[in-house]
Amino acid sequence: MTAITxxxxxxxxxxxxxxxxxxxxxxxxxxxxxxxxxGCDTSQCGACTVHIDGRAVKSCTVxxxxxVDSEIRTIEGLAKGAxxxxxxxxxxxxxxxxxxxxxxxxxxxxxxxxxxHPRPDDATVRAELEGNLxxxxxxxNIVKAVIAGAAAMEGxx
Amino acid sequence: xxxxxxxxxxxxxxxxxxxxxxxxAQALSGGxxxxxxxxxxxxxxxxxxxxxxxxxxxxxxxxxxxxxIGAATTHHDVSTSSAVRSVLPALAGLAGGIGDAxxxxxxxxxxxxxxxxxxxxxxxxxxxxxxSITTSQRTLAAQDFFTGMFSTALEPGEIxxxxxxxACDKARYIKFRNPASRFALVGVFAARLPGGYRIxxxxxxxxxxxxxxxxxxxxxxxxxxxxxxxxxxxxxxTGDLHGSAEYRRHIAAVxxxxxxxxxx
Ligand SMILES: Cc1cc2nc3c(=O)[nH]c(=O)nc-3n(C[C@H](O)[C@H](O)[C@H](O)COP(=O)(O)OP(=O)(O)OC[C@H]3O[C@@H](n4cnc5c(N)ncnc54)[C@H](O)[C@@H]3O)c2cc1C
Ligand code: FES
Ligand code: FES
Numbered sequence: 001m002t003a004i005t006x007x008x009x010x011x012x013x014x015x016x017x018x019x020x021x022x023x024x025x026x027x028x029x030x031x032x033x034x035x036x037x038x039g040c041d042t043s044q045c046g047a048c049t050v051h052i053d054g055r056a057v058k059s060c061t062v063x064x065x066x067x068v069d070s071e072i073r074t075i076e077g078l079a080k081g082a083x084x085x086x087x088x089x090x091x092x093x094x095x096x097x098x099x100x101x102x103x104x105x106x107x108x109x110x111x112x113x114x115x116x117h118p119r120p121d122d123a124t125v126r127a128e129l130e131g132n133l134x135x136x137x138x139x140x141n142i143v144k145a146v147i148a149g150a151a152a153m154e155g156x157x
Numbered sequence: 158x159x160x161x162x163x164x165x166x167x168x169x170x171x172x173x174x175x176x177x178x179x180x181x182a183q184a185l186s187g188g189x190x191x192x193x194x195x196x197x198x199x200x201x202x203x204x205x206x207x208x209x210x211x212x213x214x215x216x217x218x219x220x221x222x223x224x225x226i227g228a229a230t231t232h233h234d235v236s237t238s239s240a241v242r243s244v245l246p247a248l249a250g251l252a253g254g255i256g257d258a259x260x261x262x263x264x265x266x267x268x269x270x271x272x273x274x275x276x277x278x279x280x281x282x283x284x285x286x287x288x289s290i291t292t293s294q295r296t297l298a299a300q301d302f303f304t305g306m307f308s309t310a311l312e313p314g315e316i317x318x319x320x321x322x323x324a325c326d327k328a329r330y331i332k333f334r335n336p337a338s339r340f341a342l343v344g345v346f347a348a349r350l351p352g353g354y355r356i357x358x359x360x361x362x363x364x365x366x367x368x369x370x371x372x373x374x375x376x377x378x379x380x381x382x383x384x385x386x387x388x389x390x391x392x393x394x395t396g397d398l399h400g401s402a403e404y405r406r407h408i409a410a411v412x413x414x415x416x417x418x419x420x421x
Contacts, residue, residue, distance in 0.1 A: 112258065
């Protein structure tokens with residue numbers, strides 16, 4: 001075991017992990033932040049998406065130790081108390097989910113899309129969501145939710 | 158994941174020492190190839206030496222009339238760099254089409270070329286443009302660096318530092334995408350350099366290669382429509398569940414014609 005400090009959602013956590021521990025396992029098993037899901041073992045599904053230093057990444061494809069000295073943000077860090085983040089609210093409003101398994105990854109990716117493309121169009125959102133798979137929705141309502149959520153984040157909705 | 162050790166050197170010198178000391182040590186950059194490989198136990202190094210934050214491997218700088226890109230530069234940073242976009246827009250386009258946004262946020266150019274996946278995008282650009290690769294030991298021409306599928310001229314413990322590419326506004330990368338893996342089923346990088354046309358093909362299966370016959374055909378004034386797939390050596394292609402060797406060769410020739418049409 002190695003003692004490391006992870007900065008997650010603005011708080012620093014001193015934890016003991018093995019060097020081989022993937023970030024998603026440190027988040028889920030050690031910090032009990034179970035929002036990031038594990039949907040594949042090939043780095044393709046995006047259910048595990050979190051932000052490292054503001055950029056969306058697949059937490060199943062990063063060692064916890066690689067994220068030391070970085071700022072990590074997970075789905076649990078978006079809402080302010082009882083107030084949903086505008087992107088979370090947009091997913092609820094536009095019915096951007098069915099079973100919900102892909103949703104934390106989708107929303108973390110969506111927040112990243114909005115950061116880089118403040119008013120994304122349909123084609124941009126679809127291209128940017130290439131790394132996030134959903135087995136339920138057929139994506140239409142997810143795309144609507146991302147466009148609406150991005151507008152809300154800009155304060156335009 | 159199996160048991161392994163992780164170390165984060167503070168300098169290139171430290172990194173080289175850590176790799177030299179331990180036969181089981183392997184370089185780690187963005188991890189976007191290595192992590193899936195380790196999880197599947199296709200390779201089992203016992204120690205990972207993290208190069209991602211080394212300042213010696215960072216940055217995009219002008220070099221002569223071209224550009225020099227540090228090995229640890231992410232695909233995202235290459236695709237959005239104003240310097241790359243102005244002198245070599247085709248490379249920015251290539252980087253912006255690798256994998257998906259999350260992969261591009263961590264995967265690096267150095268890791269991609271050191272890995273030399275037969276379906277990877279970057280090797281075709283480096284080969285077509287006649288890039289040079291500076292390592293911890295020496296500088297190599299791209300044609301000497303890529304030595305076959307998943308194989309390069311790198312010696313054990315040797316680290317890619319940077320890649321130097323010429324400016325070129327007559328270049329295009331066209332990727333015929335495998336929609337499941339997001340890799341190239343076939344990818345073509347075509348360029349018009351002062352010395353003539355250059356065409357490199359990735360995704361064939363046996364590693365990136367140049368199609369010199371088509372280059373010569375174009376250099377001697379031949380037409381794009383006369384670039385025929387029968388003249389492309391079938392030995393460069395292999396078949397798998399995604400497509401036969403003949404299918405790949407056909408797609409390659411079509412894609413070459415599209416790429417050449419786009420730059421002439
Ligand atoms: C879902 C998915 C889709 C992808 N799609 C594409 C695609 O469309 N096109 C494409 O080209 N790639 C694709 N990739 C691969 C991706 O581009 C990787 O980022 C890249 O191949 C490896 O770069 P890395 O920095 O992640 O390297 P790592 O995974 O860290 O390392 C890869 C190899 O290179 C070695 N290495 C790393 N850095 C150095 C160095 N500086 N010197 C010497 N050796 C070094 C490592 O030891 C290892 O053997 C995809 C990957 C995934 C998971
Ligand atoms: S769990 Fe599927 S990409 Fe991370
Ligand atoms: S809502 Fe079920 S996987 Fe997307």
